[in-house]
Amino acid sequence: MIANNPKSNDRGIINVEDFDHAHNELIDLCKRIDWACSNDTTVFGIRERIRTFLMYARWHFAEEETWMRAIHYHGFVDHQADHAQLLQDAADFIDSFGPALRRQDGSAVACYFRFWLNRHMSEKDKQLRAFMGSTA
Numbered sequence: 001m002i003a004n005n006p007k008s009n010d011r012g013i014i015n016v017e018d019f020d021h022a023h024n025e026l027i028d029l030c031k032r033i034d035w036a037c038s039n040d041t042t043v044f045g046i047r048e049r050i051r052t053f054l055m056y057a058r059w060h061f062a063e064e065e066t067w068m069r070a071i072h073y074h075g076f077v078d079h080q081a082d083h084a085q086l087l088q089d090a091a092d093f094i095d096s097f098g099p100a101l102r103r104q105d106g107s108a109v110a111c112y113f114r115f116w117l118n119r120h121m122s123e124k125d126k127q128l129r130a131f132m133g134s135t136a
């Protein structure tokens with residue numbers, strides 16, 4: 001978590017460990033979708049894991065955006081736009097299955113979210129992480 005009053009300690013705003021922890025959590029939640037899809041999990045169970053993953057992603061994106069504002073990150077607008085696009089793409093992707101997501105759709109779902117997460121983290125988050133490291 002970030003400090004309640006980011007102005008009170010400019011050096012304390014950035015907590016790189018929290019940033020890395022949140023990313024590890026996202027990767028883990030993504031793996032749970034993958035696991036559920038390749039095991040005998042019900043469609044309801046798969047949907048619940050997707051819902052949990054996206055809920056955490058939304059929370060993480062909001063926190064990351066708070067960090068970016070606090071440190072006056074030069075890539076804020078572009079990074080925030082990517083977050084918004086990711087969430088919209090995820091919603092569109094899930095909607096494309098309609099109400100009848102089938103177990104056999106599971107591998108496509110898992111693959112999609114793995115790609116979705118890896119692309120953002122290996123580009124936008126990596127750049128932000130480097131910036132955070134240089135200012136912490």
Ligand SMILES: [Fe+2]
Nearest residue numbers: 064083124125
């Ligand atoms: Fe991000």
Ligand SMILES: [Fe+2]
Nearest residue numbers: 023060064125
């Ligand atoms: Fe992130």
